[in-house]
Amino acid sequence: MQLTRRSFLKLTGATAAAATLASVGLNKASASTIDPLRIKYTKEYTTICTFCGVGCGVVCHVRDGVIVNAEGDPDHPINEGTLCSKGSSHYNISYIYDEKGKPKPNPNRLTHVLYRAPGSSSYEEKDWDWALDTIARRIKDTRDQNYVESVNVDGRQVTVNRTEAISWLGSAFCTDEENYLFHKMARAMGVINIDHCARL
């Protein structure tokens, strides 16, 4: 969502203050040190901080589809523009600055599917089609070979339709919609080993 309303701090009298300044050594900086505000001409998107459960608003400034700045959303009623150290570090999840202050992609972010074969001591890059098809095959094999359709409970045959051979761990890092799909597909596969970090 692009924001239409900004609550800039009103610096009333800032210019007047400059005029009345008679401090020693006041002189103009070289033109090169006064850069235009670096978030000028950017698009603003609001996001919810990815870390703790407070749910602070973060504004991401984006130029040409690339994030250039991320700071607290001043319109958000909970944090009102403030953040903590983790909240202030969102930019680093995708880009980091080198020692010259130039942005470069975070070198550790995963950008390709990786596969480790049995016994191997390294990963190799794979494409999505291969990975998803192979995973679907593994799920099917495991499920079909380790499935309980019904059990006898006190002399009565009860349909249970489950497998205990697959474990399924979801995430507090993902959205509600993602978690809903995680739950739905786990039950569809008959999985009952379901848990996630909420319990840890």
Place this chain on the structure above:
Amino acid sequence: MTNHWIDYQNSDVFINIGGNTAENHPISMKWIEKARETKGSKLIVIDPRISRTAAVADLYVSIRPGTNIAYLGGMINYILSNERYHKEYVENYTNASYLVNEDFSFDEATGLFSGAEDDPARNATKYKTETWQYQRDEEGNPLKDPTLQDPNCVLQLMKKHYAKYTIDNVSKITGADPEALEASYELYSSSGEPGKAGNLLYAMGITQFTHGSQNVRACAVVQLLLGNIGIAGGGVNAQRGQSNVQGSTDMCILYHIVPGYMATPQQATHPTLADYLEKETPASGWWTNKPKYFVSLLKAFYGDNATRANDFAYQWMPKLDGRDHSHIALYKDMGEGKVEGMICWADNPAVSGPSAANKRNYQKNLKWLVSVDLFENETASFWQGPGMDPAEIDTEVFILPAAAGYEREGSKANSGRWIQWTWKCQDPPGEAKSDLWIANEMFKRLQALYENEGGVVPEQITKMFWDYDGLDGEVDIVKVCKDINGYRVADGSLVTNFVGLADDGSTACGNWLYSGYYNNYDQPATKNRNREKEGIGTNLGWSFAWPLNRRIVYNRGSADLEGKPWNPDAPVIWWDETQQKWVGNDIPDIPGSWTLEQSTESPFIMLPEGVGRLYSHSALKDGPMPTHYEPAESLVPNLFYPNATYNPVSQRFYEDHTVETDEERERYPYIITTCRVVEHYQSGIVTRNIPWLNELMPELFIEISEELASELGISNGDVVAIESKRLFKDGNQSSIEAKACVTKRLKPLMINGEKKHYVALPWHWGFKGMSTGAVANDLTASVGDANTAIPESKAFLCNIRRAG
């Protein structure tokens, strides 16, 4: 949280126990500071060490890790014996006057409640709860004594149970300074005065114990006694540690429940839908609506394939076998070779789970493992961990690259249950994809596989309603939102909220609690961004809070019997005589059709008895009243009940796993608690790949008191070796290492006259990422709470020494 973050501005006194709010939820301090500035509110911090929260507290009390119930029991005793409780609230809105079965008892010699029996399957105790129940009349209504004098009434039973929890005794158990202890009780119980608000905030320092659920109960009891539930500035506020841990819990990524907090069907008790609905639906309270929510869930799951004729596809819902399938248990099964495959969505249990070194060993038994994450994590790369030989590990590992929070859209529920929309600002890097896309593609392929090849009970998969593709070939999140919000089957139109759900198959709803969050396509409530201009901070125009956009749950409690707010300065809701209905600054937690009298009789609408439970006759497996037990690993006996050291009902998964003997206590003579720092996040796999944060907290460290450091010849910054029974027995290494942080902020405690040392270890590190370090959870025990099996990470025993 019963309340929400901004509501902290309305509190008169805060108690942060078992939490470290300034470090783990820093923005909470914005509102705590505001309350201090505008109302002169006070902050009490109960924590073993001086954390960054304790540093800014008005009153700080140090207690031994694992003694929260002793502390809170002392508070309950103080409130009751000094009559500091909110009388009108307690008499009318809680079960204080309810009479309990005359055969109910608690035996101080054994430390057991009545109804205890052996549970050989778990090698523990279990309870039959018949004697815990209310006395009832012939029609089944509970008997009460409004004078609160009957020796079997809840209030009198509590007085008796907590009589031992005197300042002196609590001080002996917790090691707290008696004066500070009493000052904290005095200050906090000042919120029992009508119109005053006390806010109890906690986190994992309350829950991660073998008696964790009872810790939470103790918090709730204190808040009920002081009339702090339902009011502005009050509440039992579980401060949740992840941006959507509330949402993932609501969606029930947990074995024992399905979305909307309904039980997963059990083979023994729920063989048919009729059995399920009959056994799971109470006779009174809001949950009488459960059939509507459960049938609508089945409709959302199986769509047109769920019909009345086939019991709405109930047979395809997997049934539990009565066993525990939570984290520790499923890893135990993995260790025994019962689990072949695992899928981890942005989850890193090889760092975050207890006895993590053992867990990584168990993962060798997996044939395949899928890990979806932003960065390579320790769970996926367990085969690179300490002591591992990749050549001997046959697990296939798939790492799927995912999108960061701001590289995808969707909703997230914060701790205050606000379901806020988060917008996408850029594409994920390279070929990384959102989890929504991955889940959609993965399941479509699985469905196709079963459609083409068949298999075992293929209908369970092929008949699942799964239609989330958008026009552009990408996943369409709006279709998922529709599923969750709920719709009418006949025309696909969105339901306004869960009041519109039915049990006849005419509606589908993936999570009844979320119903209303996305009830129109133009401006769904979850995307609302209208800030409140005046009011008490509820911000009803900002996002959507479950249930029904309610910001303070059980808010009937905020007003007196006549419906007038206890605190006119922060009125939540009130009874409007002319309109003959409840109105106010929040959505009333009362059905609209109710009279004032009805709402006064049942202020806690979710519970069958309609009143808050000071005494819980059935909710927890380990007793109706919180009782002090030592942690599973403890240096000292239980001073109150010498024959019951630790919680007798707690979950113990392994033999010879914890320190039991005096000889072992000599070997592991120090108490250790795990903790967190603001600069890192959970298992650290995101933040340890953020250079700015690594700069601030570059390495694993362990906090040690100056006194202990000097005894052991450890200097600040030295490398320290830490051992626990887990590593000694099962690990691939005999100890883990961390840098020493020798500090004045920890002090040894005098426990019943004996000096005991404790240390604190953050658990954010692992062997992958830009900043690496030992896994603190390699040390923790796989013992769990009696009800939830949450591991006991906050109090166990270790040995430390200077390394090398």
Place this chain on the structure above:
Amino acid sequence: MAQLICLIDASKCIGCRACQVACKQWNQLPAEATTFEGSYENPPRFSAQTWMKVVYREHEEDGNVVFLMSKQGCMHCTDAACMQACPTGALYRTEFGTVNVDTVKCIGCNYCVAACPFNVIGFDRLTNKAQKCTFCYDRLNAGLQPACANACPTGSIQFGDYRELIDQAQDRVDELKAAGKTNATMYGLDEMDGTAMLYVLADKPEKYGLPVDPQVSLQTRIWSALFKPFRVLVIVAVAFGLWVNRSHSKKIEQAKSEAK
């Protein structure tokens, strides 16, 4: 004193370091490689990449432990030692009354670094320039508050008109004293003739690691009064000196790398 200042109320600092990361985030500063040396405080010193940081101090008196935290960095002094030390006028006073480095004029002589009584000026070896907190000059120009004040969750860093904030600071000191913190004090009101970073401290300045009576050193004053008028000569001399020094260090570097 500047018209717009930051009030840093150390008694409200929770040490979360939102300010420290926000500073790097806004000013596009890379992280430094650090190690844990026994304190939360990191990096150990101010540098061209670290313009501000949170300082942590523990004290114990009569069995009472206090854990003090505060944001520290350039004070933007009225009587600024760096400006007096700088031979080229690279350190200058902005129209906001804050002190900035003009990197075009900076010749990398390091005099400012040595003269600063707070030791908060960093030196960038890559560009051979002094670097320090700019009070987020670009943000002020655009009507935004400095990144650190913007991020601070508790109001420990507030930005605004100096008259209002001085009043507020005085009230807060009174409040802290009434609450038993008898050593509570303002810092930066008189120090260096007033600083644009005005502090409320719950204890004595030295307990926070701040200099007790910061001064422009006598050497800097003499240098400023006597020699700076001959600026051109000085610049030439200094530049020559640096050039010699540089080529000398290059030779050493070369010798070192050859030795490997």
